[in-house]
Amino acid sequence: MIERKQNPEQKGRTILRNILITVGIMGAATIVCLALQHFSEADTHVPLLFVLAVVIVARFTEGYVYGILSAMAAVVLVNYVFTYPYFELNFSITGYPLTFVVMLATAVMVSALTTQIKWQEQIRLEVEKEKTRANLLRAVSHDIRTPLTSIQASASGILDNYDALGRQEKVELLEGIRDESRWLIRMVENLLSITRINGDRAQLQTTWEVVEEVVGGAVGKFQKQFAQIEVETSMPEEVVMAPMDGILVEQVLVNLMENSAIHGKTTTKIRISVQKLPERVLFCVEDNGKGIDPAILPIIFEGQLSTGDHAASDGKRSMGIGLSVCMSIIQAHQGDMKAENMAAHRGARIQFWLPCQEENWMEEA
Template sequence: MRDYLHQLKMIKLSPDIILFDLFKTILVFLIATSFALCVVEMNVISDNIFGVYMFGVAITSVITSGYIWGLLSSIGGVIAVNFFFTYPFFALNFSMSGYPITFALLLLMSVLVSALTTRVKKAAVLSAMRENRSENLTKMSNALLSANTLTKILEITVDFFSQSNQCSVIGYFGDPTEPEIKLLKAIQNNDELILNSPLELQVAKIAFTTNKISGVTLESEAHNCKGTYIPISVENRVYGVIGLLFENPDNVLMDVYKFSSIMVFQTILAIERQAIEEKAQQILLEKEKEKMRSNLLRAVSHDLRTPLTCIIGASSTLLENKDKITEETFDRLLHDIHHDAQWLIHMVENLLSITKISSEGAKVKKQDEVVEEIVAEAIARVHKRFPDASIYVSVPQEMLIVPMDATLIEQVLINLLENAIRHAQTVLPIALKVFQENKEIIFTITDYGKGIDPARISTIFEGDNGNASVDSNRGLGIGLSLCKTIILAHNGRIFAENQPCGGAVFTFALPMKGES
């Protein structure tokens, strides 16, 4: 409380406020005098008339700022009692026997009343201020709990610092000269220029380097700046700096620092919680990568063994029996070798795609792509491998733009289409449909064949072939596992289901950017 009272003493009053307080003091004095004259005239109160003026002193202390007006009201009340209500009336006479002592006691009582009233008033203001700050601190804590990025944490911190202290605020994450994130909230039009000036930036750098409050403070040496800079730090680690720019620098006192330190602590808790969540996410990502590698090894053992065995068997037959086999058999064996070689190339493409998105530190590079062009390219590549395949394509008439890695999404479409062609076991066409739903672009690949074993739907994208034979499920493991990895890397979702009328539907969705 002392800090706050000291702060209130140091607030510089404008001439308008001083004149208004003087007017209120005179008005209360005149009302008290008029009331006292009336009650004396009516013989309601003849003694202790000074109590009326003491009540006026209390009112003056409440409605004005500072001690001075209560003190002036006290002196005025003592003089008024002497002038209006002490014999000889309407004349000042301080030479009466014992009156100086009475005058001093009355003055002391009125001054004490003024002081107590002012103290109670300031205590009430302090209580209201602390209640407001406590409420803001609770709101800030709740807001920080929902923040999931460092930018959002700094934005919330800057907003609540500005609301709680009624000042302009600038926030830095990292070194202020080269910050990772920088946010500013200005109250006055000129505050943004001030906080971005080289001098203020230099003082912010000092706060970051020394891990001490710098700028306009009570105890530190002056830096000829206008802002106060508080480091966001815990122990010996400094995360950044918060800068406060008050309209009146005299308001920057210890009470502000104490409350600011609590708010800074809330920010630090949010930063550390965010770091823990990112670490947990990284661990989960590593776990998924390890799971994908295991699935990849299983898929490779299933998907590469059969075509290699077929190639070796066919080529050995041609080498060892080339004079004994017919031309028709010769052509069939060459066709089998060619087909299996193409399949191996397809597998290598999938393996390279997985390596691209699962290597340490690799990220999917997204660019805005036209969905119709990606679909057309994928269909063209599928038709090269399966010339007789029938594929019905449905895309919206409007142009849809989606951020993606075009090569990887083409690979997903190719894998899903080839999977439907190979495993549907039907002569009916495959349907590829693209449409927009909310803020996503939905791709569906539908076949009208035998569908998916219900027991495998939940694990079909995990690269697990179950108990099926290797040959009958060639490509199902690694292809679908790759599709899931690519879609998740694009922050999308993918799932499979059976149709009630027969057949399977594979669906994946990508977040959409921009408008159609």
């Protein structure tokens, strides 16, 4: 059994939510029964509606307490409001104990089934999480081994043949070490990003960021490594702000541009555009490379692409790991991401969006 731990603030919100659900549903049932009295003199529908209300409360609240409390409240309401003499409690009515027991048993059974379903769902999510983590570690271990071997071989070649190697050969080996080291640093940054959003079920600490500044920071980092590739940006005329972890979203944009540069093969230009849509901000990264193999599009964000797949790899770097990190970051922001090829073989397009309630921004401003 997996128990979800909540901090005091989360626990308080959960209790308040359960109370509001219970009061709202029982109040709604009372109002409906009162309304139906104007259309029918019979009151046989009243117990049935309150049993339904108890079932709904038990289904949509956590634990047994609220379902049991709603069952007790239902019995009292039926007795006090809908049983003659009205608006008086009368516990001597024939069948009253049986009604109470039936409603209480219904609440307990539904609450137990609902709690069990929620626990099973939590276990399933944990299993999926561990499976994804295992796949990521397998992919990372393969991807890291190759550049480390290359660095070791280049360093050994320089040390063992220092006098025999010419200056240009030494420079080429050192440049290889530098490039492989940079790639390893980016890989470690991706792994740290995954740890940051998954560790101890931590909630992201988001703040309202100016989107143009986040995009500009990502472009600056990217062009330090890929100065030969042109990057064009398209922003709305008005200032756009969105709640996000700016460091992580910047990492997403850097990863997407690096994938375009490395795996696009023929990429010479990347375009980043931002659109402000109702209740969300849409980011789009397009390139003029060779596009993405349609066969891997359905699994491109799962982090399971083989480095032997020519369409997904440059022989030593897996596209899937970086994109898996991107998807994890965006989903942690309650957003989503999709990849597609543009028409007429004009390259690949990856879009993601972040939720943005403009009124919340105005309140905080």
